[in-house]
Amino acid sequence: MTRQRRIIYDALMAKRDHPTADEVFSRVKKTMPTISLATVYNSLEKLVECGLVRQVNRDRESTRFCPNLKEHGHFYCRECGSVHDIDLPSTRPSGLGLSLPPGFKVDHLDLNLLGTCPECGAKQQP
Amino acid sequence: MTRQRRIIYDALMAKRDHPTADEVFSRVKKTMPTISLATVYNSLEKLVECGLVRQVNRDRESTRFCPNLKEHGHFYCRECGSVHDIDLPSTRPSGLGLSLPPGFKVDHLDLNLLGTCPECGAKQQP
DNA sequence: AATGAGATCAAGAATTATTCTAAAAAAATC
């Protein structure tokens, strides 16, 4: 844990909203104006390697980072772009009521939901 | 439907294995050696736009293309890299035994499973 | 058959997120 890695990790924990590397860079520059984007990428990679942070991808958008270590899926709001953690049912591995053909062994699962978040839903039909 | 779009679509239907744009390019060059990669990208985009083909993404790998229009998830084999279609339970939208917090309206769902496919599983423990 | 409008194709440049390179700075070890 170096100073920059700590600051980056703290930035993720402070506002657990799944920022991109670039957003992390912007936030961290406030505390450490000299930090470079390369360091943000390097440090995030190290944090992922150590299992303190997880990468989250949707389609081909920039990778986002999440400090929630519990296995979970993600909900993306089409209106406001917010990303929310979604609990997975404990009946894994395949769980989820999936009927996998025989012979498939699943060791990891990525789930992304798209739609409208509660805030944006409330704005539209009050 | 132009000649190149037809050939590209046929290539996808012939071997429904989720090729990347570059793989489609290689295959299609056999029938039409003068076609360009740009045209493959343009045509795939058009086919997606018309709803004849779907894009499939995993993490930040190259986009793959799938002519299976039924809503479905994907299984990726870590050993051989193959991609298989996985039926989703009919109890959608949120279905899948997910307990979504109230207010979230889901209109689309992406599911990727990682693990070992039946062929690779058989090779390892016969 | 020639014309012309509009769509499509194709070559290469541009873009974007990310990774790599190499040198400077910092930290750890002797």
Added chain:
DNA sequence: GATTTTTTTAGAATAATTCTTGATCTCATT
């Protein structure tokens, strides 16, 4: 305190994809 190792940094490189633009095709109309 000198030496070795690790980390940071700026900038170049990369890879997938998109954009730009002129050439080519399509096809209804003369």
